[in-house]
Amino acid sequence: MTQKQLQKSSILLVLPLYPKSTMASDGFRPLDEKSLVEYIKSTPSLVSILGKQFDKLEIKEVGDGNLNFVYIVVAPSGSIVIKQALPYIRCIGESWPMAKERAYFEATALKEHARLSPKHVPEVYHFDRTMCLIGMRYLEPPHIILRKGLIAGVEYPLLAQHISDYMAKTLFFTSLLYLTTTDHKRAVAEFCGNVELCRLTEQVVFSDPYKVSEYNRCTSPYLDADAEAVRNDNGLKIEVAELKSKFCERAQALIHGDLHTGSLMVTHDSTQVIDPEFSFYGPMGFDIGAFIGNLILAYFSQDGHAEQANNRKSYKVWILKTITETWNLFHQKFLALWDEHKDGPGEAYLPEIYNNTELRQLVTQKYMKELFEDTLGFGAAKMIRRIVGVAHVEDFESIKDVAKRADCERQALSCAKKLLKERRNIKSIEEVVSTIEQVQLQ
Amino acid sequence: MTQKQLQKSSILLVLPLYPKSTMASDGFRPLDEKSLVEYIKSTPSLVSILGKQFDKLEIKEVGDGNLNFVYIVVAPSGSIVIKQALPYIRCIGESWPMAKERAYFEATALKEHARLSPKHVPEVYHFDRTMCLIGMRYLEPPHIILRKGLIAGVEYPLLAQHISDYMAKTLFFTSLLYLTTTDHKRAVAEFCGNVELCRLTEQVVFSDPYKVSEYNRCTSPYLDADAEAVRNDNGLKIEVAELKSKFCERAQALIHGDLHTGSLMVTHDSTQVIDPEFSFYGPMGFDIGAFIGNLILAYFSQDGHAEQANNRKSYKVWILKTITETWNLFHQKFLALWDEHKDGPGEAYLPEIYNNTELRQLVTQKYMKELFEDTLGFGAAKMIRRIVGVAHVEDFESIKDVAKRADCERQALSCAKKLLKERRNIKSIEEVVSTIEQVQLQ
Numbered sequence: 001m002t003q004k005q006l007q008k009s010s011i012l013l014v015l016p017l018y019p020k021s022t023m024a025s026d027g028f029r030p031l032d033e034k035s036l037v038e039y040i041k042s043t044p045s046l047v048s049i050l051g052k053q054f055d056k057l058e059i060k061e062v063g064d065g066n067l068n069f070v071y072i073v074v075a076p077s078g079s080i081v082i083k084q085a086l087p088y089i090r091c092i093g094e095s096w097p098m099a100k101e102r103a104y105f106e107a108t109a110l111k112e113h114a115r116l117s118p119k120h121v122p123e124v125y126h127f128d129r130t131m132c133l134i135g136m137r138y139l140e141p142p143h144i145i146l147r148k149g150l151i152a153g154v155e156y157p158l159l160a161q162h163i164s165d166y167m168a169k170t171l172f173f174t175s176l177l178y179l180t181t182t183d184h185k186r187a188v189a190e191f192c193g194n195v196e197l198c199r200l201t202e203q204v205v206f207s208d209p210y211k212v213s214e215y216n217r218c219t220s221p222y223l224d225a226d227a228e229a230v231r232n233d234n235g236l237k238i239e240v241a242e243l244k245s246k247f248c249e250r251a252q253a254l255i256h257g258d259l260h261t262g263s264l265m266v267t268h269d270s271t272q273v274i275d276p277e278f279s280f281y282g283p284m285g286f287d288i289g290a291f292i293g294n295l296i297l298a299y300f301s302q303d304g305h306a307e308q309a310n311n312r313k314s315y316k317v318w319i320l321k322t323i324t325e326t327w328n329l330f331h332q333k334f335l336a337l338w339d340e341h342k343d344g345p346g347e348a349y350l351p352e353i354y355n356n357t358e359l360r361q362l363v364t365q366k367y368m369k370e371l372f373e374d375t376l377g378f379g380a381a382k383m384i385r386r387i388v389g390v391a392h393v394e395d396f397e398s399i400k401d402v403a404k405r406a407d408c409e410r411q412a413l414s415c416a417k418k419l420l421k422e423r424r425n426i427k428s429i430e431e432v433v434s435t436i437e438q439v440q441l442q
Numbered sequence: 443m444t445q446k447q448l449q450k451s452s453i454l455l456v457l458p459l460y461p462k463s464t465m466a467s468d469g470f471r472p473l474d475e476k477s478l479v480e481y482i483k484s485t486p487s488l489v490s491i492l493g494k495q496f497d498k499l500e501i502k503e504v505g506d507g508n509l510n511f512v513y514i515v516v517a518p519s520g521s522i523v524i525k526q527a528l529p530y531i532r533c534i535g536e537s538w539p540m541a542k543e544r545a546y547f548e549a550t551a552l553k554e555h556a557r558l559s560p561k562h563v564p565e566v567y568h569f570d571r572t573m574c575l576i577g578m579r580y581l582e583p584p585h586i587i588l589r590k591g592l593i594a595g596v597e598y599p600l601l602a603q604h605i606s607d608y609m610a611k612t613l614f615f616t617s618l619l620y621l622t623t624t625d626h627k628r629a630v631a632e633f634c635g636n637v638e639l640c641r642l643t644e645q646v647v648f649s650d651p652y653k654v655s656e657y658n659r660c661t662s663p664y665l666d667a668d669a670e671a672v673r674n675d676n677g678l679k680i681e682v683a684e685l686k687s688k689f690c691e692r693a694q695a696l697i698h699g700d701l702h703t704g705s706l707m708v709t710h711d712s713t714q715v716i717d718p719e720f721s722f723y724g725p726m727g728f729d730i731g732a733f734i735g736n737l738i739l740a741y742f743s744q745d746g747h748a749e750q751a752n753n754r755k756s757y758k759v760w761i762l763k764t765i766t767e768t769w770n771l772f773h774q775k776f777l778a779l780w781d782e783h784k785d786g787p788g789e790a791y792l793p794e795i796y797n798n799t800e801l802r803q804l805v806t807q808k809y810m811k812e813l814f815e816d817t818l819g820f821g822a823a824k825m826i827r828r829i830v831g832v833a834h835v836e837d838f839e840s841i842k843d844v845a846k847r848a849d850c851e852r853q854a855l856s857c858a859k860k861l862l863k864e865r866r867n868i869k870s871i872e873e874v875v876s877t878i879e880q881v882q883l884q
Contacts, residue, residue: 176690181641184690189634195627202623202789211794234801241791241805248618248626248790251691347644348690349683352653359676363683 027130028100031084033059036071039133045126046135051077067098072138079140080125085132085277098196102277103132105194109279110136112254113170120166120271139265139272146264146271150298151305151395153315160325162271163264163291168333171284174254176348178341184281188251191280198248198280201257205385206244210237215390222406226413227388236384239420243377251281259290260382260393261298285374288330293379293416295323296436297386297395300412304399320433327375327429335364373423376432380420387413415439469572470542473526475501478513481575487568488577493519509540514580521582522567527574527719540638544719545574547636551721552578554696555612562608562713581707581714588706588713592740593747593837595757602767604713605706605733610775613726616696618790620783626723630693633722640690640722643699647827648686652679657832664848668855669830678826681862685819693723701732702824703740704835727816730772735821735858737765738878739828739837742854746841762875769817769871777806815865818874822862829855857881 031039040046041054050057056076063070063083071082085103107127114121126135149156176184208216210231218227230236256263257278265272299319302312342360343351354360386393387409396412399405415436419426426432473481482488483496492499498518505512505525513524527545549569556563568577591598618626650658652673660669672678698705699720707714741761744754784802785793796802828835829851838854841847857878861868868874 176687181644181690182637185634185637185640189631192627192631192634195624198627199623207789207792207795211792211797234798234804237795237801238804238808241796242808245618245790248623249693251693347649348687350649350653353649353679354683355653356676359679362676362680366680366684 028087028132030069030086031071031082031131031133033061033071036073036082039131040073043126043128043135046080049078049080049125049135050075053077074138079138080135081122081138083134083136087132098200099194100132102194102197103127103134104129105191105197105279106275106277107134108190109254109256109276110134110274112174113166113256113273113276116173117166117169117273120162121273139270139274142267143265143270143272144267145262146266147261147294147298147394149266150261150295150319151301151398153302153305153310153312155315155318156266156268156271156322158269159266159271160322160329163273164326164329164333166271166273167259167288167291167330168337171253171255171287172334172337172341174281175252175284176346177338178344178346180345181347183345184251187254188281191254194278194280197257197278198282201278202244202248204390205381206240206247209385209389210240213390216388217390217392218388219396219402219406219409222403223388223409223413226410230384230388230413230417233417235421236417239377240381243374243381246283246374247286247378250283252283253281254279255282255284255287256290257282257286259287260294261291262294262393283374283378285371285376286378288327288371288375289377289379290382291379292323292326292375292432293382294386294393295319295326296379296415297383297393297412299323299436300408300415300440301393301395301399304396304401304404304408320436323436324429324433327372327432331368335368338364372426372429376419376423376426380416380423383412383416384420387416411439411442414442470529470574472511472528473524473573473575475503475513478515478524481573482515485568485570485577488522491520491522491567491577492517495519516580521580522577523564523580525576525578529574540642541636542574544636544639545569545576546571547633547639547721548717548719549576550632551696551698551718552576552716554616555608555698555715555718558615559608559611559715562604563715581712581716584709585707585712585714586709587704588708589703589736589740589836591708592703592737592761593743593840595744595747595752595754597757597760598708598710598713598764600711601708601713602764602771605715606768606771606775608713608715609701609730609733609772610779613695613697613729614776614779614783616723617694617726618788619780620786620788622787623789625787626693629696630723633696636720636722639699639720640724643720644686644690646832647823648682648689651827651831652682655832658830659832659834660830661838661844661848661851664845665830665851665855668852672826672830672855672859675859677863678859681819682823685816685823688725688816689728689820692725694725695723696721697724697726697729698732699724699728701729702736702835703733704736725816725820727813727818728820730769730813730817731819731821732824733821734765734768734817734874735824736828736835737761737768738821738857739825739835739854741765741878742850742857742882743835743837743841746838746843746846746850762878765878766871766875769814769874773810777810780806814868814871818861818865818868822858822865825854825858826862829858853881853884856884 036059037054037057040050050073053076058074060072061069062072068086069084073080073082085100087100107124110121110124114123122137122139124134124136172178212231216227218224256273256276257280258275263273263275265274299316302316306312349363354363396405396409399408418435418439419432478501479496479499482492492515495518500516502514503511504514510528511526515522515524527542529542549566552563552566556565564579564581566576566578614620654673658669660666698715698718699722700717705715705717707716741758744758748754791805796805838847838851841850860877860881861874
């Protein structure tokens with residue numbers, strides 16, 4: 001009964017040795033399996049789920065130990081996951097404090113997203129701001145991290161349906177298409193507090209891959225020249241500057257901020273989005289792009305996982321179908337929400353102004369075109385950083401034949417560069433799929 | 443010795459009768475000329491400027507009485523202006539509360555802008571948050587509101603030099619070109635609090651002119667059809683939606699938020715920017731566009747002010763020259779600051795990434811092209827709203843011959859529509875000037 005929930009890290013981090021004294025100064029103390037029992041006993045909202053047979057609690061620490069502690073707690077009458085953020089992280093070779101307040105933003109985003117898309121976000125039972133501790137639904141087996149399912153070649157027939165639903169709802173209802181300026185600005189201001197996590201993204205997605213950095217790595221020596229080519233590609237750097245500016249300046253909606261395939265737990269008929277600790281008001285395309293970009297990475301990794309018994313050909317077709325359906329369903333659902341709420345509280349497109357069918361069609365087309373371009377841009381940037389930046393993905397890392405892994409990565413990199421540079425001329429998700437297939441054939 | 447400072451209102455508002463009781467609840471009380479003396483006596487920072495000969499204070503209320511109280515206080519040893527914000531405004535026909543906290547944002551922006559551009563922003567001597575009261579430098583005669591100078595046909599040879607300096611410095615140093623993400627997000631969050639003033643702009647600039655609204659007015663009946671044409675122009679509405687979205691979502695720099703020619707006090711050799719109560723982190727082009735757009739309005743109003751003794755022809759040439767110089771000098775100064783600080787704290791374009799001359803040229807060209815397009819877009823939107831929206835400008839209002847006024851306004855409106863729709867194809871400020879001249883010839 002191992003729990004894979006949260007057994008992932010966005011970047012490779014090592015738990016530091018922090019001074020005990022700093023822990024206590026603000027009431028925060030890191031829990032262990034023993035003190036967690038005492039904590040549970042004194043917390044009514046957790047007792048109400050787990051019951052009072054404290055001697056029968058089974059507790060298992062399953063976090064990867066880098067960023068957070070994660071405990072599965074199972075009692076005869078119920079189960080929960082407890083996640084506690086630590087105040088410091090240590091990136092390879094460098095000690096790096098990291099605001100433990102990220103737990104507050106994670107809990108706030110989880111609750112807001114669960115309110116908007118309850119079927120696809122685990123319920124938060126308890127949040128303790130001082131302790132940076134979230135008590136939430138335990139996603140019981142057979143839930144696994146989607147990325148692991150993709151590596152194993154498992155098809156999830158409802159994935160596109162579910163994730164498009166989650167994205168359409170969480171993004172639409174937190175944007176100015178639905179919110180008043182007053183509510184929007186209040187929320188924007190609050191999530192500005194999650195700046196340390198935003199800075200981490202800026203560094204690892206938009207900066208490090210395009211310069212020499214001690215944190216960067218790639219499948220060496222095979223990709224050394226490719227990584228150098230990225231660092232010398234003026235055209236790429238111009239596009240990345242535009243994306244970075246949007247990421248830093250454009251408060252479009254409450255985004256998850258890290259919506260790759262490691263942030264989803266899935267079964268055949270369940271899709272659950274976890275870990276929004278990078279959440280803030282940013283560009284919608286960053287979320288949609290993260291998901292689609294990581295599916296494209298999964299696609300290009302398949303040849304590395306092909307075996308005689310399973311050449312993965314039909315699986316690759318399924319991934320491409322899922323990419324297509326994800327965007328097209330998102331597009332359809334997002335516009336349906338917009339249409340349904342066109343007379344709602346949102347002040348961006350007042351019905352008295354956008355008052356005829358032709359005009360509404362024109363503005364929605366323009367909106368979705370920009371969102372599509374952002375999606376491709378951010379998706380491509382997220383792909384690139386997973387190949388030449390600090391944090392790689394298991395899709396490629398688990399390919400043992402290093403030369404083969406490098407081939408797969410090179411194809412993904414080539415595809416990402418194409419998407420990033422040519423996104424303004426790509427008219428549909430079907431064209432994206434064609435681009436992917438063309439790169440694969442080369 | 444009448445003081446025109448702050449004798450202007452962005453929209454037409456009438457002082458309401460508010461219940462006395464609500465005033466005291468938070469320590470706020472509106473001052474009058476008598477209680478102001480007591481206030482000064484008990485405020486060391488004001489005493490240090492005015493001295494202690496309180497019986498020799500000359501106090502004059504010069505605010506227009508709509509939005510704020512404004513007092514000129516002159517003593518034998520010094521002088522100040524006291525501005526107090528009121529907690530309610532009443533828009534024509536409707537009672538409308540308005541956060542008196544705007545005084546906090548005005549004072550904060552004044553101080554920040556004065557730090558960055560001390561020659562062009564009056565010094566703040568004192569700010570009392572509870573009383574929503576700012577004590578600041580009295581801009582003594584012959585300072586007058588620039589708009590009044592433009593109506594009178596006065597040339598200000600240093601205006602373009604000064605305002606471009608102010609804009610380049612205040613916008614550059616509060617953008618991510620200079621600030622770290624941490625400092626930028628902290629400031630963005632703080633200014634999100636000025637949301638009520640942002641909402642007012644959204645309504646009067648981006649919404650009301652494009653729909654039927656009780657607040658709209660125009661030079662009727664001459665412009666009735668033109669106003670209706672604006673309300674039925676799909677192409678215009680699409681562009682305005684894009685601008686509104688940028689205004690609401692894009693935290694590019696600390697903008698003044700209301701930088702029209704009524705927000706400047708000038709003499710032959712002094713240019714002072716006042717009244718940033720609409721300040722927040724928004725798109726830079728909103729400020730530059732406000733200034734240039736209002737110069738274009740001044741241009742088109744000149745024929746209405748022409749007399750036998752002065753046909754205003756040479757003055758119109760001076761306005762066009764000032765428009766050209768303002769943008770070109772801004773462009774030059776902004777890029778000089780960028781170059782000077784390219785190794786500074788700003789994280790948008792890291793020198794390790796943007797590491798060759800060609801690339802830096804490409805990114806700055808792209809940045810300035812977008813800023814130019816934003817400037818034309820916002821400038822045009824600000825022009826349109828001054829002709830068919832709630833708040834008109836004295837440049838046109840003071841033309842007594844109504845038919846002539848309508849002609850002038852119609853030309854300005856036509857020019858604005860052209861700039862708004864074609865801004866992406868306009869390559870230079872010289873082309874803008876050609877467009878203005880062409881409209882005038884038609």
